Amino acid sequence: MKSGFISLVGRPNVGKSTLLNNILGKKVAITSSKPQTTRNIIQGIYNDENTQMVFVDTPGIHKPNHKLGKVLNKGAYYSIDDVDVVCFLVDGQAGLGRGDEYIIEKFKTIDKPVILVINKIDGLAKDEVFNLIMKYKDLYNWAEIIPVSALKGKNTAELIKVLKNYLKDNVKYFEDDQYTNRSPEFMIAELIREKVFNLTSEEIPHSVTCVVEQIIKENDKWIINAVVIVDRDALKKIIIGKNGEMIKKIGILARKDIEEFIGKKVYLELYVKTIKKWRDKEKYLTELGYNDFLK
Numbered sequence: 001m002k003s004g005f006i007s008l009v010g011r012p013n014v015g016k017s018t019l020l021n022n023i024l025g026k027k028v029a030i031t032s033s034k035p036q037t038t039r040n041i042i043q044g045i046y047n048d049e050n051t052q053m054v055f056v057d058t059p060g061i062h063k064p065n066h067k068l069g070k071v072l073n074k075g076a077y078y079s080i081d082d083v084d085v086v087c088f089l090v091d092g093q094a095g096l097g098r099g100d101e102y103i104i105e106k107f108k109t110i111d112k113p114v115i116l117v118i119n120k121i122d123g124l125a126k127d128e129v130f131n132l133i134m135k136y137k138d139l140y141n142w143a144e145i146i147p148v149s150a151l152k153g154k155n156t157a158e159l160i161k162v163l164k165n166y167l168k169d170n171v172k173y174f175e176d177d178q179y180t181n182r183s184p185e186f187m188i189a190e191l192i193r194e195k196v197f198n199l200t201s202e203e204i205p206h207s208v209t210c211v212v213e214q215i216i217k218e219n220d221k222w223i224i225n226a227v228v229i230v231d232r233d234a235l236k237k238i239i240i241g242k243n244g245e246m247i248k249k250i251g252i253l254a255r256k257d258i259e260e261f262i263g264k265k266v267y268l269e270l271y272v273k274t275i276k277k278w279r280d281k282e283k284y285l286t287e288l289g290y291n292d293f294l295k
Helices: 016-024 067-081 098-107 126-137 156-166 184-203 233-240 242-262 278-288
Strands: 002-010 042-048 051-057 085-091 114-119 144-147 209-217 221-230 265-274
Touching: 002 016, 002 098, 002 156, 016 042, 016 051, 016 156, 051 156, 085 098, 085 156, 114 126, 114 156, 126 144, 144 156, 184 209, 184 221, 184 233, 184 242, 209 278, 221 233, 221 242, 233 242, 233 265, 242 265
Parallel strands: 002 051, 002 085, 085 114, 114 144, 221 265
Antiparallel strands: 042 051, 209 221
């Protein structure tokens, strides 16, 4: 039995969450075209006959221009300290950017293997992938360089095979049927937040929070009461939409993913709440037990 912890780091929108979901075969991390969608450090657990890998999906590292950005960066850097190996994801289609160089400089201060994962190779010719490898190879002493397509699942099996060589432990940290360390309430709230981002595009800022207020579990179904929290009435109007059409779309799409996640029929009651003052939001979230959003 071999086990270990693996951190997925990189710039925003390079496909860390998509890669994690593909490896696990389940959605444990939400995805969106909006950068910095991942706000919390989420662990996804991969199990096979003789291996357990605990992947740590982190917020995208970027040059912060507001407090939320600084908090996200801090969480991403912290995740590097306590893992056995780091997977550094880059966007193969976007090419080498200043953000990549910024993160690579940070790697020079750590003493652990870093695997360069060149993502989004679907759509790239073989010679383009080769040129990318050549461009990156001298920037850092990479333990390995693996090109993949997280979206298509291309070469992810090879990545798993390579990662097994860097596992240091022989302890099973989680049960075989567990694939995330997060609670069902947290995962449900994240699935709703994903739909808010994907359906409202650039109109909705990252300050929007989704939480589950109550779950009533019956034999064949879950009744879920959830709320989208905003800090301005204008945002509330956008999420509700004309004649309630937007909130209805969010609910329909979220319910589908939630049913797949829990394996039961779901009745989702979703509404929007405006909390303008941070201290009021802090009190509300604390009462519900959502302390992760207050870090």
